[in-house]
Amino acid sequence: MKSDLLVIFDLDGTLLNTIGDLAVGCDHMLAMRGLPTHSYDTYCSFVGNGIMRLVERALPEELRTPEYVKAARKDFVDFYIDHIDTHTVPYPGIVEVVAALVSAGVKLAVASNKFQAGTDKLIKKFFPEVEFVEICGNREGVPLKPDTALVNLILEKAGVERNRCVMVGDSGVDIQTARNAGITSVGVSWGFRSREELVENGADYIADNATELLHILQSI
Numbered sequence: 118m119k120s121d122l123l124v125i126f127d128l129d130g131t132l133l134n135t136i137g138d139l140a141v142g143c144d145h146m147l148a149m150r151g152l153p154t155h156s157y158d159t160y161c162s163f164v165g166n167g168i169m170r171l172v173e174r175a176l177p178e179e180l181r182t183p184e185y186v187k188a189a190r191k192d193f194v195d196f197y198i199d200h201i202d203t204h205t206v207p208y209p210g211i212v213e214v215v216a217a218l219v220s221a222g223v224k225l226a227v228a229s230n231k232f233q234a235g236t237d238k239l240i241k242k243f244f245p246e247v248e249f250v251e252i253c254g255n256r257e258g259v260p261l262k263p264d265t266a267l268v269n270l271i272l273e274k275a276g277v278e279r280n281r282c283v284m285v286g287d288s289g290v291d292i293q294t295a296r297n298a299g300i301t302s303v304g305v306s307w308g309f310r311s312r313e314e315l316v317e318n319g320a321d322y323i324a325d326n327a328t329e330l331l332h333i334l335q336s337i
Contacts, residue, residue, distance in 0.1 A: 119337075120222030120223060121277070121281050122223045122224070122277075122281055122282075122337060123223070123224040123225075123226065123250070123271070123272070123275050123277040123281060123282045124218060124223055124224070124225055124226070124282075124283050124285060124334060125225075125226045125227070125228050125268060125271055125282065125283065125285065125300075126225065126226070126228070126285050126286070127227075127228065127229060127262075127284075127285065127287060127288070127291045128227055128229035128231055128236055128239065128240070128254075129164060129165075129229065129230075129231055129308075129309070130164070130165075130286075130287035130288065130305075130307075130308030130309040130310070131208075131285060131291070131305055131308055132207060132208070132211055132215075132227070132243070132244075133205050133207055133208070133239060134205065134206055134208055135201075135205045135231075135239070136160055136164065136309060137157075137203070137204030137205065138197065138201055138202065138203055138204050138205050139160060139164060139171065140155070140157060140160040141203070141204065142193050142196050142197035142200065143155070143160065143163075143171065143172065143193060145192075145193075145196045146172065146175070146192045146193040146196065147175060147176075149192060150189070152176065152177060152180075153177075160175075161309040161310070162309075163175060164309055165230065165288045165290050165309065165310070166230055166261060166290065167231070167232075167255050167261050168190060168193065168194065168231065168232050168235075168255070169186065169190055171193075172186055172190045172193050175189075176189060194232065198234060198238070201235055201238055202238070202239065202242055208307055208308075208327065209326070209327060210326065210328060211327050212243070213327065214327045214330055214331045214334075215244060215247060218331075218334065219248075223334070224250050224275050224277060225247065225248075225249050225250065226250045226251045226252070226253070226271045226274075227249055227251070227252045227254075228253045228262065228267040228268060228271060228284070228294070229253065229254050229255070230254075230261045230262055230290070231254050231255060232254055232255045233253075233254035233255060233256045234254070235254065236252060236253070236254030236255075237252060237254065240252050250271060250274055250275045251270065251271045251274045251275070253267040253271060262290050262291065262293075262294040263290050263291075263293035263294040263297055264297070265294065265297045265298040267294075268282075268284065268294060268298040268300065269298065272298075279298065279299050279300050280300075282298075282300040282301070283295075283300065283301045283302070283303055283337060284298070284300055284301070284302050284303070285302075285303045285305060285330065285334075286302075286303075286304065286305065286308075287304065287305050287306075287307070287308025287309055287310055287315075288308065288309065288310040288314065288315075289310065289314045289315070289317065289318035291304070292304055292315060292318035292319060292320045295321075296318075296319060301321050301322075302319075302320050302321045302322070303320065303321065303322045303323070303324060303330065303334070304316075304318075304320035304322070304323045304324070305323070305324050305325075305330060306323060306324070306325045307325070307326065312325075
C-alpha cells in the first residue's frame, strides 16, 4: 500500500452502522404527527441521499410538500442529534482497517450526505485520534453525492491526483460519485444496499468484509 493514496470513505453504511438511530429518529418524528412508522428494511431503502430525502420518503406521499418536509426535518434533526450514537456502531473490523491505513501513511477523508453536524459528531466519537484530511457532510451551497463537489473539495485540500484517489461506499450513489469524479470505486456489501446495486453501478472492486477491503486498498 503506497502512502500517496487518498481514501475517501462514505459514512452511513460504510464506516458506521447508523440505521438504528436513523430509524428511531424518523419513527419519533412520525409518531409526533400520528403517522405510521416503518420497518428496518424499509429505512435501509430510504437512506443515502441526505436527511431531507430520508424524511421525505418516510412521510406519506400526500404530506410531501416543501413546507411540511422542512418542518418534519427540523423535528427529526432536533431529536436525532441528541440520540445519534445510541445504537450506532462501527462495522466489524473497520476501526482496524482505518488504523492500518493511518499507519501506512495513507490520507483519509469522509464524504457523506449526512448533515455536517451529525457527520462531525459521529467521526469525532468513533475515530477521535484519526486526522482526516477533510470531513465533509451535507453543507449549504454544496450539492450532495453523486455530484462531485465533495470529492473535488477533498482532492484540492489533499493535493492528490485523481488516479491515486479511491472512494469507498455501500451504495450506488457512492459508485456513481466515484465514476463522475474519475476516481477508483470500492463498494462494500455490508451496508444498507445490496451487492447487486454495487455491481449494477459498475464498482471497480467489491469488498464483502473489512479484511477484503484492506487487501483491495493495499493492492491499489
